Amino acid sequence: MSVDIDISGLRPERVSVVPSPLAELSMALHALAEPGHHPGLQGWVTGVTARLDSHLADRMCEADFLWRTTFSDLFLPYAGIPGRAALPGATLAEDMDLLDKLSDEQFVDAALEFTCATCYSTPGPTALSDAGVRGRALERAAARGPRQLRFTERLLADPPRTRAWLRQFLQDCDEAFFSDAWSRLRHQLAADARHKTDLLRRKGLAEALAAVSPAVTLDGTKGRIVVDKLGEGRTATGDGGLLLVPTSLGWPHLMVLHRHGWQPVLHYPVASPELSAPPSLEQLTLRMTALSHPVRMRICRHLARSAYTTSELAQAHGMTAPEISRHLGVLKKAGLITTRRRGRYVLHQMDVTAVARLGSDFLEGILR
Known part of the structure; x- marks a missing residue:
């Protein structure tokens, strides 16, 4: 399984490596929502959480499906700008200005990407124009809880108001914790971007992609980039460009924006924090046996990102x-997933901390 990017006709000068403060803020929000995905950030998460204003923490929960399950394309808004050649802003304010340039349809579809089952890689009806898509969005949001449902209802009823809410929320996050983190991280990310750009110029795209991740390869004979992931998707650069966006807080997530009509983006990690000690031999044997089935591996990819019902x-x-x-019964017996009830929904989710103890290779495989 893989995500393929058709780069036929892509000119070398249209490949850019640029850090994005808004993308890094999404990683910060994800780490705060799912600290088990990021064992190396436990100290930072604990410090931020301890001093976080309770009102801001509540607002984080209200819209956390934008970054908890995986990462909304709203945090890579430059990819959706017409012409597919826009670059990230140098500051968070500049990135958010680009977010304001997305159409209402783009904004809503990207926000509901993980709660309504619209086609991602191909064109299709939007939640603003199609009652069926709208209904699915509300039903799936309801499964996530009352806060997510209220946010989705507000988003569908008044996109401009929700844009303003999101921008103010991101500004408040910047003041509360992100500006300090970005002041430290931006130098590391800028250095990595310079290194990858130098590789592009001196040795070509294949070498630069190999430095991004062993999971990213260039198939020169077919004119495509292949990203090894437990998921499938296709996109093309067309007459636009290709963006490589480094993240420090995002390890082990390697993400590919392959939304139809948007500029392809590789959002890749630049650091690999160490994991905790492995489990006992008995636990390891039980868990590895449970994970030996390919279907359960694919189920793990979903459950590592969010809670899902059996029917979903x-x-x-x-x-x-x-x-x-x-x-699910096999995974639960091995102690790899948890189950909780929310109203009439029974939700299953992976215990990422337990999975992390199996080793970084497996964790990276299901989370990238």
């Missing part, structure tokens, strides 16, 4: 609910 997993994998339940 069945739909995503083209299986029946009883089949999914059997696989």
Whole structure:
């Protein structure tokens, strides 16, 4: 399985490596929401959480599906600018100015990307124009909880107001914790961008991609970039460019923006913090046996990012609910997932901390 980027006709000068403060803020929000994904950031997460204003913490929960499950394309808004050649801003304010340039349809679809089952790599109806898509968005938001439902209702009813809410929220996050982090991280990210740019100029795209991640390769014979992920997708640079955006807070997530009509983006990590000690041999044997089935591996990719109902997993994998339940039972017996009830929904989610103890290779595989 992979995400493929068709780069036929891509000119070397249209490949850019640029840090993005808004993208890094999304990583900061994700680390605060899912600290188990980022064992090396435990100290930073604890410090930020301890001094976080309670009102701001509540607002984080209200819209956390934008960064908890995976990462909304709203945090890479330059990719959606017409012409597909825009670059990230030098400051968070400049990045947010680009966010304001997205159309209402782009804004809403990107915000609901993980709560309504619209096509991502191909054109399709939007939640603002199609009642069926709108209904699915509200139903799936309801499964995530009342706060997510209220946010989705507000988003669909009044996109401009929600834009203003999001911008103010991001500004408040910047003042509360992100500006200090960015003042330290921007130098590391700028240095990495210079290094990758130098590789591009001296040795070509293949060498630069190899330095991004071993999971990213250039298939020169077919004119495409192949990103090895437990997921599938296709996009093309067309007459636009290709963006490489480094992240320090984002390890081990290697992400590919492959939304239809947007500029392709590789959002890649530049650091790999150490993980905690492995489990006992008995635990390891039980867990590795549970993970030996390819279907359970694919289920893990979903559950590592967010909580899902059995019916949602069945739909995503083209299986029946009883089949999914059997696989969930094996994973739960191995202590790899947790289950909780929220109203009429039963949600399953992976214990990422337990999975992290299996080793960085496996964790990186299901999270990238």
